Amino acid sequence: MERHPKFSFQRLRGIISKEFLQMRRDRLTFAMMLGIPLIQLTLFGYAINSDPRHLPAAVLVADQGAQGRTLLYAMKNSSYFDFVREVKTEREGYNLLARGQVQFVINIPQNFSRDLLRGDRPVLLVEADATDPAATGIALGSLEPLFDTALQNDLKGMLSPLAATSGPIDLRVHSLYNPEVITQYNIVPGLMGVILTMTMVMITGLAITRERERGTMENLLSMPTRPSEVLIGKIVPYILVGYIQVSVILVAAYFLFHVPMQGSILLLAIVALVFIIANLAMGITFSTIAKNQLQAVQMAFFVFLPSILLSGFMFPFRGMPHWAQVVGEGFPLTHFLRIVRGILLKGNNVIDVSLQLWQIVLFAVIVLAIGIKRYRQTLD
């Protein structure tokens, strides 16, 4: 027993307090702790909008009738379209689309109103620059119901047969949890996961490689420390950093973005702890594999980018092909996003959350085990 020192809490405390001291003196860490969440939150929180409105559109109107004008007004009032140009020829419209000066060209052909009143079902052509489907999709989808209701007033009395008839079904849709479709309600809680992933993996990713590069590793290894003491000792201080970030984001979410907080914040805090540990463990494991700080940063990015893209933060998770979903399920961020959105927007409880939580726990355990195994006790 003497020969193999047992895990020592005294040594663990020593390492933790050393890390705290170093953290306090390292301005960059401090900046990362508060600067990154604040900047990203304001930047992305205000900037990202998945329901783009006021898209520039050009109109080509060859018809002077009232109905054509009614439809144009309706489009303008929907706030999806801003008519910025009037063009005389189709050629002119194409050029504007090609150069990206407008997103849509609305073409109302000659005799549109006359044909409409005759019941000839005239064509109204909308040409869209669909290079970015997300930018045009919602606006285009709004058109059909918009036109149906827009003409209700014009098509009365004798003309009422021309009006859109209600179908055989009375369709009702309840958009739960975010009925006003406010992007921030989705983005801001998601940002909590993204910011934690980025900073936590990065901070600990540098932890061991830094000791190696500065030559202090030789010293640390010449002392009777155990790998688990060093690794855990390096993780613990940054849990606090993670919590500071979570608090900053939650306060901003509540006061700046008015994100609803339906569920238990305490539950969120517990989940956040697990998620923070999972990311710190991932970082520290990279740190044991990487030869230098640059490699550690590269590894962090190697995970960070797919995490963001495949977790459902940027794009709808269910929109991805099956294999991509399988890959996505592997990232702790994917599960954390579901949990945070679930707790804040849906008021999920412990049982709802545990379905996702165990996967983060599993991830943390596996990754940390790899890290402890990989941590070299010698300089070889």
Added chain:
Amino acid sequence: MKNGEDVIEVRGMTKRFGELTAVDHVDLTVRTGEIFGFLGPNGSGKTTFLRMLCGLLRADDGRGKVLGHDVIAESEAIKREVGYMTQRFSFWEDLSIEENLDFVARMYGVKNRRQTVQESVEELGLAERRKQLAGELSGGWKQRLALAACLIHRPKLLLLDEPTAGVDPKARRDKLLADGTVDEVISRVGLTTWEVKGPDLAKLADELRKTSGVQQAVAFGNSLHVSSTDAAELERAIRPFRRDAYEWQQIPSGLEDAFISLMEERSPHHGKTS
């Protein structure tokens, strides 16, 4: 461990880095109370050997005991009883002297930690600088800190890797090392050294080297060190060179002088062995 017992007793210690064999079957026995020094040019495996002794590198071959513990299997136990001072300063530059020592004391589970750290700070004359960050210290003070740190747990064996590297020659003589280790090494070599200052030292050195009675003439910055193990013979040999333009002065031999002397002795050119 009683006096006279072997502190280090290793046989056939070997370390290879790919193609290169850095340490090739080294046997070493060091008894309690002995001071043992390695001399050798860069890359001759001094550091590698020390690292193997304290468990920082895994030996490819060899066996033996350090402080009664198996050098391969019980490196953890060895680490607890050895004070190892690395060649390159390896303490945390963003921690103060006191914080560094406190951390080391904690890692070794030192009893009465605070008191021990205070004593250690005072013993090495670091008291006034205890709050200073290690990174802001000059080379000599860094060495003191490193020495204080590797002594703090009262090790039974000290392994010092180039303890005077990065320290200016004056400070080296400044009783930096406990018990005059370096002085002892130098005095064993028994070298007499004269320092010469003046014009065109390179030419003078060439002439001196051809003179019998002069064992070595080595340039040190803007001066020349002329040495021999036979003081009387040396004095006779240099007499013709003590001209007006040159300023001759007998100085205590330094570690470098002693080192070069030992290296020359072993080189096949001289054909002598000690």
